[in-house]
Amino acid sequence: MDITVVGGGLAGLTAAIASAERGANVTLLEAHRALGGRARATDPPYVANEGPHVLYGDGAPFTWLAERDLVPPSLPFPARGLARMRVRHRGRVGMPPAALLRAAARRRLRAPHDRDFGSWAGEEIGEEPARVAANLMGVVLFDSDPSRLSAAFVWERFRRATAPVWPSPKYLVGGWTSLVERLARRAREMGVRVETGARVDAVPDTPAIVATSLASARALLGDDSLEWExxxxxxxxxxxxxxxxxxxxxxxxxxxxxxxxxxxxxxxxxxxxxxxxxxxxxxxxxxxxxxxxxxxxxxxxxxxxxxxxxxxxxxxxxxxxxxxLDLPGRTWRDRPAVDRGEGLYLVGDSVAAPGLLGEVAFNSAVAAAEAATGRRSAGAA
Missing domain, CATH: 3.90.660.10 (Polyamine Oxidase; Chain A, domain 2)
Known part of the structure; x- marks a missing residue:
């Protein structure tokens, strides 16, 4: 089977490797001269990534990478970092406020997806702990008002970010670039034909896996339904x-x-x-x-x-x-589907796959590769 992957970021590279593992002849097309997508970093001496620098070690993507020896050298959360953690609260930077500790202590609560976080959490844990917990989630949501989002969506991320399971989080030495390099090397070792500087302006022959931003996929596929907050x-x-x-x-x-x-x-x-x-x-x-x-x-x-x-x-x-970002009444299953029909698949961080931040891209990439090679339905992510 011949499969074309459009996009050479983390999702595209993962999809290419997963497809090649299942016997497909894979061609990966990347518009930029360098692979990596949003995982590209600035050149030394200041190596800055476009966003958070950690890989959560308690998620399925980490397991997938570790099983293939694809996790670059990494460092754990530093013990000395605990003493240097601060919180801005009520205009001052200091130690975590009591309201945050009260919210974190209610970890066994389960939140509904059909209510906004602010109203649900205000009833369950109190108005001030609810406000503090919501705003703290700016670290993983990048939204100015997390209280308006689905209660289940915000609460799941609050629980995970405030008490990650070992061995999480992992800081990749050298940043995301080190992971991109490992994935690219493995893809080439498996026979994936990688073309950079290869802009795609029309839907490629199928089966094809489109691993771009949702906006780019919308333009490429001419599908106005590819929208998500x-x-x-x-x-x-x-x-x-x-x-x-x-x-x-x-x-x-x-x-x-x-x-x-x-x-x-x-x-x-x-x-x-x-x-x-x-x-x-x-x-x-x-x-x-x-x-x-x-x-x-x-x-x-x-x-x-x-x-x-x-x-x-x-x-x-x-x-x-x-x-x-999932609004009240929606879950990850309501996002644009991975399987678009007729041999076309969509992967990325805003599609119908579970996970935190970039884990959505990894999970959707593996699901798309399995579906494209006939292993299972992409809806089983």
Whole structure:
């Protein structure tokens, strides 16, 4: 069987490997000159990824990668990082507030998918713990108002992010690029024909697996139904001369997040410097200038003296490329289907597959490969 994979990010590379494992002759087409998609990183000396730098070790994608010896050298969550975790709450950066601890203590609660998180959690755990828990989830939702989303969607992520199961999370040495390189090498070893700089403007011959953003897939396939809510956030990467900075700052006021990744992986920044990534969701109708001003106030509170210590800075706005957001009444099963019929499959982080953040892309890629090669229905993800 000949299979074409369109897109050479993590999802496309995973789909190519999974298809080749099942005996398919695979051609992977990537429009850019470099593989990786959103997993591409900046060139050294500051190695900054487009988003969170961790791979959750308690999910199916990690197991899939580990079984194939595809997990790059990685580092665990640092024990010393616990003492340097901070929370912005009521305009101050300090230790976790009692309201957050009360929310985390109710882990056995099960949330409905057909109610918004704010009203459900307000009844179950109290208004203030509900607000704090919702805003804390800016770290994985990239949304300015998580309270409006499905209660089950937000609560599942809150439970997982606040108490990840060992061996989670894993910090990949060198960032996501190290994983992209391993996947690409394995794909080529298995006979996958990889073409970069190969822009696809028409639906390829089927069977085909489209592993692009939902917006790109919508344009390529001419299918206006390929829509789903996603995040909208400002990301700022900073190179800083070393100081007495926290490791992580969660933001229960404005749904932001900040992490000093070089505390774990010193290869990400030059000697004597740190690499910090911060993100702050953009509010509806908010200008770039206004969200940047709010971001810099967040940085002022979190990183004392940061303005005088900056050695490098990158600002970018991510819209519609931070993963699916499920509104009340919807679950992952309601998202655009992986199996589009007639030998066409869709994979990515906003399609009908379970998981947290990029895990959706991995899970959908494996499901699509299995369906395309006749192993099972893609709906069995």
């Amino acid at each position: 996603s995040g909208h956030t400002l990301m700022v990467d900073l190179g800083l001369w070393r100081g007495r900075d926290p490791f992580v700052v969660f933001d229960t006021d404005e749904c932001g997040f900040l992490e000093r990744y070089s505390l774990v992986d010193r290869t990400l920044a030059p000697e004597g410097e740190e690499l910090v990534q911060a993100q702050l969701p953009v509010r509806p109708g908010e200008s770039r200038a206004d969200v940047t001003e709010r971001m810099e106030r967040f940085l002022d509170l979190s990183l004392p003296g940061w303005r005088e210590r900056v050695t490098w800075r990158r600002d970018q706005v991510a819209r519609g490329r931070t993963g699916a």
